Amino acid sequence: MSLKIVVCVKYVPDATGDRGFTEDLTTDRESEGLLSELDEYAVEQALRIAEDADDAEVTVVTAGPEDANDALRKALSMGADKAVHIEDEDMVGSDVFATSLVLAKAVEHVGYDLVVCGMASTDGAMGVLPALLAERLQVPQVTLLSEVSVAEGEVTGRRDGDAATERLQAALPAVVSVTDQSGEARYPSFKGIMAAKKKPVESLDLEDLDIETEQVGPEGSRTKVESATPRPARTAGEVVTDEGDGAEKLAAFLAERKFV
Template structure:
């Protein structure tokens, strides 16, 4: 039986652009270019490696977002994923991570899965809680923040590294995993892969397809909200310290005044 892998990816504002908020204090996605979240590229890469080591596997990339989010799906397809699912509905605008987890979980159940692979966090929200929320909604184990991951004999295993130690973890399938940016460099799409991606199927779903009411998502259904935001001040000219024997003391004093030490 084919190993069904679903990779959750996100279309995010380019971090090098001038990002801001709308009047509703949601992320302004129209004033800056978007792209596939870099941290999700690692998830796609690990899914591809798992599929390559399996006898039979199929990779579906899944995203939730506006029409432009198709660009993120096409990037993942050009890397080697087999098909894509795009949840697109006007009522999703302003959805927080809790609503997002509901939408993605319903879509994952509809698609069918054995393994769900996520990045460690999105590069815009940087919350890192979506994999855990997905696992809870799906009622399956989670094995998160892995720098190595593999699947064999109905079990997913991996290594989680931290400052003090490394842990070997595992769970029976079906399961949700997330991988870090230390899991291995993501491959670049080849020209052949880019051309092939244009012919791969992309299914579009809306809230009705997932049996979700509009009130459960969007700004109205959000459990969290940004109450205030202040524009970052313009960068000021730095202070130059001329070292005439007292440079180290001046530097230490500068850092201490700003509570860096």
């Protein structure tokens, strides 16, 4: 029986560009975006698990605006088999709790044995989505893995902490998240990029997933941004001219700011 692997990915603003909020303090999605770098590790691990299996299928799922297709195409060009894109205007302003509902419904719609996530998104950086998904799906979670494998109906992984390394195991179906130490993500080949254009991308909305509008967006969210202040522009640093007393000036500078 085919091993069904679902990877949840996110389309995020490009960290090298201008990022900000809209007037209602939701993330501005009009700027350039891309597949979250931390989710590339999730795609990579899903592909490695699929390559080691006798028969496996990798589906990538995202919820977001039309441009989120770019994130899906990147994952497909890496080697995923198909994709699902949930797009609905009523989802705008959804926090991680509301988003987890949408993704859980989509995962159930696709069918799964294993759900793979990145350790966090590079914009929100909360890191709680995998746990919320597992709770909604009512399956085990094995999170923050730097190594993961699947065999004989079980997922096994290694979690590296500051003081110890843990070996974890759970029966499938399950949800896992992987860290940026799990293995470098592959670069899409030209062949993979061309093949991705022909791979199926299923489009869904809230009605397809039997989700009411009040369950998502600001109304369905448990958290919201109350205020946001742009980070001050960086100022020029203080230049110390060494006239034989450079060390003293440096020590005084550090002591004044209580660094020493």
